[in-house]
Amino acid sequence: MxxxxxxxxxxxxxxxxxxxxxxxxxxxxxxxxxxxxxxxxxxxxxxxxxxxxxxxxxxxxxxxxxxxxxxxxxxxxxxxxxxxxxxxxxxxxxxxxxxxxxxxxxxxxxxxxxxxxxxxxxxxxxxxxxxxxxxxxxxxxxxxxxxxxxxxxxxxxxxxxxxxxxxxxxxxxxxxxxxxxxxxxxxxxxxxxxxxxxxxxxxxxxxxxxxxxxxxxxxxxxxxxxxxxxxxxxxxxxxxxxxxxxxxxxxxxxxxxxxxxxxxxxxYLDEIIQKRKSNFFKMAPPIYKQTDKYYSVRYDHLDLLSNFAVPVICKSTKIRDELVAKCVGKVEIRPIVGGDMTLQPFFQKHLKSRILKNSNAKIIHTQGLYFGNNPELTDKEVNEIISIFTQ
Ligand SMILES: Cc1ncc(COP(=O)(O)O)c(C=O)c1O
Missing domain, CATH: 3.40.640.10 (Type I PLP-dependent aspartate aminotransferase-like (Major domain))
Structure with a gap:
């Protein structure tokens, strides 16, 4: 795993x-x-x-x-x-x-x-x-x-x-x-x-x-x-x-x-950031290229990209659910951060009138997931992730 x-x-x-x-x-x-x-x-x-x-x-x-x-x-x-x-x-x-x-x-x-x-x-x-x-x-x-x-x-x-x-x-x-x-x-x-x-x-x-x-x-x-x-x-x-x-x-x-x-x-902070950046640029481009399955995420406007997880936004909930099934026992995944906050129970309890409709946040909430980008990922693991997400 x-x-x-x-x-x-x-x-x-x-x-x-x-x-x-x-x-x-x-x-x-x-x-x-x-x-x-x-x-x-x-x-x-x-x-x-x-x-x-x-x-x-x-x-x-x-x-x-x-x-x-x-x-x-x-x-x-x-x-x-x-x-x-x-x-x-x-x-x-x-x-x-x-x-x-x-x-x-x-x-x-x-x-x-x-x-x-x-x-x-x-x-x-x-x-x-x-x-x-x-x-x-x-x-x-x-x-x-x-x-x-x-x-x-x-x-x-x-x-x-x-x-x-x-x-x-x-x-x-x-x-x-x-x-x-x-x-x-x-x-x-x-x-x-x-x-x-x-x-x-x-x-x-x-x-x-x-x-x-x-x-x-x-x-x-x-x-x-x-x-x-x-x-x-x-x-x-x-x-x-x-x-x-x-x-x-x-x-x-x-x-x-x-x-x-x-x-x-x-x-170690600069070293950690460089390692994560290097991991991201190995994993994300081949995955985001699968435009039949995933929405592409734009990052070419950034001078330095420093993240601890790689988001993948699927073009349907069906594709996302299949991906979740493929990851079982192989890659630990999670929803994208906390998702669309307006769908969370605390928000609906306190601010019902401001729930977003037809939002991009909702698409990301219902069709997205992320996997970790930690500085200790090995080349073997990087390749395994690419293989699962591009199958
Ligand atoms: C955007 C954002 N803000 C705030 C926090 C809260 O940070 P902490 O877990 O240190 O309380 C998180 C946690 O992941 C976060 O993702």
Whole structure:
């Protein structure tokens, strides 16, 4: 069986050995210097001023929405667009925090929201924010989307949990909007077991994200920011300053174990991305060439394609079901991410009136599947996958 994920870490034996030694000698294991070091390294790698490390990609999404509400960039009942094809915890915080979530259909050939899909939605809804998902390493015309958002003063946030490392028009995905989220869950590009991050150039947003991440207090803020907050709220005793809660927050902190792993894994990140890219270019072109059976997926507009799974969208449910049967016991497969979110029970319970009809997201949901693209795939496995999908 060719598994979706082969191991928890890159260079697993060595990483586990180093982790054992770290745990044995560490003085603290709750959030501390390892996490902070990882934040600096990841911000530098992504090319952003700030990185806020959290305990999952889902927490990163939740923290972004809460932080934007706290600083007043968005308000309850504002319309927020999201990619109909995404993961549950991209949409859920919008509903949980009282925003009006508006699904935007994706293009069949890129699996992503395009500027033309966005324009269609803007005729109906005055969006205050677009929480776009860069699905499976791909994107559509993000530069045009950014232009529309800038012109119409729509806050653009990218859920980049599935596209770490992909590049479009010379820019890394995740760097097109005000902020972006990342996931370091096992099986994603880089693993800290569980983990996530937000990257942004905005100091105001970064500080609020640090407040949101830990109880609403100011402990992880710069001294300058702490002084400003404490003066504003007339907190002038050290006794109380550590236990003053300035705004709405949660506890979404990662541990030093996640931080340590992040610091070891980030050394391999470029290598991991190159390996997955090379696997993709061996497997996808011969499979996508089967145009009688599959819709082709377009990726030639990307400078660098970095994904952890290869999507296949069949031209009918019958073809998809036959493919699923062929994979049994041979290749581990799954639906495309979370599928069309508007078909999920949670969405139908809360937002029945916004269910999409005749959408591309629905075709991808009902006729698609993906198999894993992990850096440890052997040539034999790559050839076996090609053979199954081109039979
Ligand atoms: C697009 C997207 N956003 C968010 C998440 C959540 O990430 P995590 O599993 O780290 O909570 C995922 C998870 O796979 C995802 O695919």
């Amino acid at each position: 060719i598994k979706l994920i082969k191991s928890t870490f890159h260079n697993e034996t060595q990483t586990k050995k180093e982790l054992q030694t770290f745990i044995k000698n560490a003085e603290i294991l709750s959030f501390g210097p390892q996490c902070q070091q990882f934040e600096s390294k990841f911000a530098k790698w992504q090319g952003k001023k700030h990185c806020i490390f959290l305990n999952s990609g889902s927490s990163a999404n939740l923290a972004i929405i809460q932080a934007l509400l706290n600083i007043g960039k968005i308000k309850h009942n504002d319309y927020v667009g999201f990619s109909a094809l995404t993961w549950s915890t991209n949409v859920m915080p919008l509903i949980e925090l009282g925003l009006k979530a508006v699904p935007i259909d994706v293009e069949l050939d890129t699996l992503n929201v395009s500027s033309s899909q966005l324009k269609k939605i803007l005729k109906k809804y005055p969006l205050k924010m677009l929480f776009i998902t860069n699905l499976l390493g791909f994107c559509d015309d993000l530069d045009e989307i950014r232009k529309i958002c800038n012109e119409q003063k729509i806050i653009l946030i990218e859920d980049n949990c599935e596209s770490l490392g992909s590049k479009y028009k010379g820019e890394k995905l995740g760097n097109f909007g005000l902020a972006s989220s990342f996931s370091f869950y096992v099986g994603h590009h880089m693993s800290t077991i569980e983990g996530g991050a937000v990257c942004t150039d905005s100091e105001q947003l970064a500080s609020m994200l640090r407040i949101v991440r830990a109880h609403g207090w100011d402990r992880n803020l710069s001294e300058k920011r702490q002084v400003k907050l404490r003066n504003k709220h007339k907190v002038n005793s050290t006794f109380y300053s550590r236990y003053t809660f300035y705004d709405l927050g949660y506890n979404l902190r990662p541990t030093e174990i996640n931080g340590f792993i992040g610091n070891t894994q980030i050394q």
